[in-house]
Amino acid sequence: MIRVAVIAAMADELKPLVRGWRHQRRATGANTFVDLWRWAFDEGEWIAACSGAGADAGARAFAAIEQDGPISLALSIGWAGALTENVDLGRTYQVSAVIDSRTGERYNVAAWPAANSDQKLVVTNPVVADEREKRRLAATYGADLCDMEGAIVARLAAMRGIPFYCFKAVSDGLEERLPDFNRFISTSGRIQLTRFILYALFRPVYWPALLRMGENSKKASQSIAESVFDFLDERGHIRKQNGYPNLKP
Numbered sequence: 058m059i060r061v062a063v064i065a066a067m068a069d070e071l072k073p074l075v076r077g078w079r080h081q082r083r084a085t086g087a088n089t090f091v092d093l094w095r096w097a098f099d100e101g102e103w104i105a106a107c108s109g110a111g112a113d114a115g116a117r118a119f120a121a122i123e124q125d126g127p128i129s130l131a132l133s134i135g136w137a138g139a140l141t142e143n144v145d146l147g148r149t150y151q152v153s154a155v156i157d158s159r160t161g162e163r164y165n166v167a168a169w170p171a172a173n174s175d176q177k178l179v180v181t182n183p184v185v186a187d188e189r190e191k192r193r194l195a196a197t198y199g200a201d202l203c204d205m206e207g208a209i210v211a212r213l214a215a216m217r218g219i220p221f222y223c224f225k226a227v228s229d230g231l232e233e234r235l236p237d238f239n240r241f242i243s244t245s246g247r248i249q250l251t252r253f254i255l256y257a258l259f260r261p262v263y264w265p266a267l268l269r270m271g272e273n274s275k276k277a278s279q280s281i282a283e284s285v286f287d288f289l290d291e292r293g294h295i296r297k298q299n300g301y302p303n304l305k306p
Contacts, residue, residue: 059101109246147276152223164211181208226277
């Protein structure tokens, strides 16, 4: 049985992909939980999971999927910040490798079945990067994008000897003036949305960038869903056999 793990940080990153899948929320601790979505077909199942931002949350999501059986392939997906101006906002990119900024470890992805020539290098950072941190990461690692979970998914896949792939879509540009999101991420990796909204509401200087980020993120989630299905179901057989709903909203 083929079990594909698709791991993201936030439910909104997965929303267009998992429309119509069976959803379950599983408690993993006093203040932590994992959202799981499943889609079964003749040869196996695809399981998507998210538990918040950061390495600990990514590890929880991986463990929740593995709790129900061995994983055949791990896929890290989600939004990423631009470290250069040479990426398109809202676009999904195949990732060639992920670097852990905490350790310097580099994890190459498995050989792409149909690789494109515009693959990107991602660096995983323990905090949300502002423009200054983005420029430091770009200078230090020569990376194109930054995220917060890719490296832990890559590490866990490597420990189990299973293929690892990564899709990241650009949610925010290099020079966007955005609030410090780290102030609103709980210890469990979840965004404290009410606090964040109240903070941003009285700071109109951030409104234009937040509006752009919202539009880019919505476009990015749609693009991720299409890329994942093009990758996992290249010929569309599974979608046709299972009557998968149209990806378009």
